[in-house]
Amino acid sequence: MSELKGACIVGQSGGPTSVINSSLYGVINTALHNPSITKVYGAANGIKGVLGDKLYDMGEEDPAELAKLTSTPSSALGSCRYKMKDPDVDDTDYKKILEIFKKYDVRYFFYNGGNDSMDTCNKISKYMQKVGYECRVMGVPKTIDNDLFGTDHCPGFASAAKYIATSCMEVFLDAHVYDTGEICVIEIMGRNAGWLTAASALASAKGYGPDLIYLPEVAFNMDKFLDDVDKIYKKTGYCMIAVSEGICYEDGTLVSEAQASASDGFGHAQLGGLASRLADAVKEKTGAKVRGIELSLLQRCGAHLASKTDIDESYASGEAAVNNAVAGITDKMVGFKCDRTNGYKCEIQLLDLSDVANTEKKVPREWINEEGNGINQQFIDYALPLIQGEPDFSREDSLPRFAKLKKVLAK
């Protein structure tokens, strides 16, 4: 493969994570030092920044500030949720992207996101091939949901998992402080895949975690749930429960959106999140003091509790995207292949964008207990190595010191 000289664009897309900026830094830092790459542009708000000709010249940034991206959560370039149309139906966006690529002599495109972003990557790459414009396209994975196909795990998952496990441990102590008993329902992100909710089992494995864990992978049954809780509460005086926001009834209805009815344990109309709905149902059943807690955005932006392993792997995935693209590879997403037999080893592997684009990876059924209300050891063995290591966190006045980018617009 001959050398391809030109500029690169990097963009971020979808829901942010604690470490997506580590991947970004991996791309930028590697690209800035690679002689084949003439300019490094950051797209404002993902593909929308390309479409709107809003590109930042990353070479103008202070290297010390760029380095702080590893302890800056959220997407430093801004993100978007933009679904690309099928180019055979409407190629307006693709023509615009081509125009921008030509304008800035862009020969490398790195896109940092989840399933939808890999779909975007794939469509852009196929279009450029069709019109004969040489541009190497690489997907850099991120998602706290950990649901990308083909890779052992996704950058962003481990840090969110560590936040969840740590918070569950701390809340466990708080929720056991009175001798008068207490039940606590914790709602965790994950619409279709239960990886994050399963991470609460890391707290249980340490002795300070949920007694019951419900993932979207198993159909939810309200009567069974209330019986499960009641049994533990009657026996111990306490019960801690972790639920995924995406749990559904057998018929596919989200528990969080189901209509109130007497039969499902909700005696009266309910608004608010799943945690408070379930807390009310549990209170009605047990009469206990019940608290519902939603970890909300906190779990995906808690960079102060990030996993060093996750930060390093995120950086490595950005770095690998650049190095492989320069070496001639295109149309791939960077993934991880891991070996846990003798300690933990993680290697980069490249996956076809078209395979990754629209497949979701769920928690294997055999990693969930038979009753569907707990997590088996296989998950602990899988997840524990991923959360290891403390970040070298940038602080000022004992508060986070985030990267401050100048964001100089490209000319």
Add this chain to the structure above:
Amino acid sequence: MSELKGACIVGQSGGPTSVINSSLYGVINTALHNPSITKVYGAANGIKGVLGDKLYDMGEEDPAELAKLTSTPSSALGSCRYKMKDPDVDDTDYKKILEIFKKYDVRYFFYNGGNDSMDTCNKISKYMQKVGYECRVMGVPKTIDNDLFGTDHCPGFASAAKYIATSCMEVFLDAHVYDTGEICVIEIMGRNAGWLTAASALASAKGYGPDLIYLPEVAFNMDKFLDDVDKIYKKTGYCMIAVSEGICYEDGTLVSEAQASASDGFGHAQLGGLASRLADAVKEKTGAKVRGIELSLLQRCGAHLASKTDIDESYASGEAAVNNAVAGITDKMVGFKCDRTNGYKCEIQLLDLSDVANTEKKVPREWINEEGNGINQQFIDYALPLIQGEPDFSREDSLPRFAKLKKVLAK
């Protein structure tokens, strides 16, 4: 004052904090090494453990585990919410306490808690004096609410404040990631005093915090609130709001409990927490994407984000309680007197229990802006020194390693 030899009891009461166990460790570690104190007992669940003769022999604990109390949130001995009766009306409890004190030759009583706990201390002390049983009683303060009278600040406040400020900064980045705008309402603890909610201003001072902050110290006006938010959202496309759970309307009704009515911005019946109620009202007014986040228990048990200053001061308050009691002092609560003119200096001062017992300290009106929707620099200058320093946090597998106490019952 002659030497008083005998056992001591230490108990914990009220809502736990991230650092109340540092105070506990200050008492236990100092008492175990003081020759005047013959035995160190920990009361299970505060005064209930004394009443129920459930005392742990702290001398049986492994010193290395006791040292881990400084990174263990919640109340390691268990807590209670037990209001002591007036002894002139019903002295049953006091007689029982006297019996236990005599049984174990208890001459020192240390009680670790907030306003109510200081009231308990005070009543027990006065009763013991009345019946002529010599026992020195000292209050060791704690409360995330920071509302204890007479002391510059309370152990537990700073760590919760740091958690709140850090979380607000992280959420700020997350809530500004899309170019499509977003409004975020964060609900923070504090029923009558707004100290904790004010702590979100530390995030604003760093450039990543709430635009609007509402404390219980100022009467809440829904129309004014919605206008405030709308103005900022229209101008910037974003708005971040911090509210105290205890905000009230002019007539004293809690906003979180007010009946739904069209005039107060709630068009329809609402359940769930204040954050989601306000989020709904804001959504109706602005049409924006709005998210309500309740920091819930997380803010008072997030020991991984504790302030080292807070940990050290908490330990020092426990230590001072013991040393002063042995030196002959009784009927006092340990407080802090601080000087911020040339750096930060904090000294122990002793306060009369009877003064502390039933007074609440609120945020001074002049520390809140005139409009009642923001915090002035005086608060930043006050709070910033308190949150300084990172804890030497005990970990195992990159998760918290809490103190494991044997809790051997006293014979």
